[in-house]
Amino acid sequence: MSRAPYDIFEEVGEEKSMTAKSGGDWAEALVAEYLRERGYRIDVSKYRCRFGEIDLIAHDQGTLCFVEVKMRTDLRHGLPREFVTPSKQKKLRITAQYYLATHDADAVCRFDVAEVYTDADHTPEHTRIEYIENAF
Numbered sequence: 001m002s003r004a005p006y007d008i009f010e011e012v013g014e015e016k017s018m019t020a021k022s023g024g025d026w027a028e029a030l031v032a033e034y035l036r037e038r039g040y041r042i043d044v045s046k047y048r049c050r051f052g053e054i055d056l057i058a059h060d061q062g063t064l065c066f067v068e069v070k071m072r073t074d075l076r077h078g079l080p081r082e083f084v085t086p087s088k089q090k091k092l093r094i095t096a097q098y099y100l101a102t103h104d105a106d107a108v109c110r111f112d113v114a115e116v117y118t119d120a121d122h123t124p125e126h127t128r129i130e131y132i133e134n135a136f
Contacts, residue, residue: 027071
């Protein structure tokens with residue numbers, strides 16, 4: 001468990017009333033900065049193709065990481081990772097295969113899930129990131 005540093009919030013920006021999409025964009029930017037601080041190189045944000053979308057594609061040393069970002073302000077409906085269902089995993093795998101085929105990428109790959117826990121106002125003191133390597 002790690003707490004997101006305050007300077008990340010200044011870079012990403014806070015909004016008091018966010019739509020689900022803008023909240024997701026905020027969470028993805030927050031996770032991208034979190035990964036950069038840990039030595040990852042972000043290659044692509046919001047990769048889209050006809051098969052689906054991958055939130056972040058990053059390199060962790062020699063490993064290509066396909067990262068699914070999930071944000072929650074409450075846990076009434078379950079943990080963020082529980083929303084990366086088997087059908088979502090299948091879609092992510094197919095999208096990743098397409099990315100690899102179209103980018104001539106030959107690397108060890110893994111699928112990670114970044115869980116962003118925050119409050120409705122996205123305040124730094126109530127925000128943390130759980131990063132799960134090899135989530136599926």
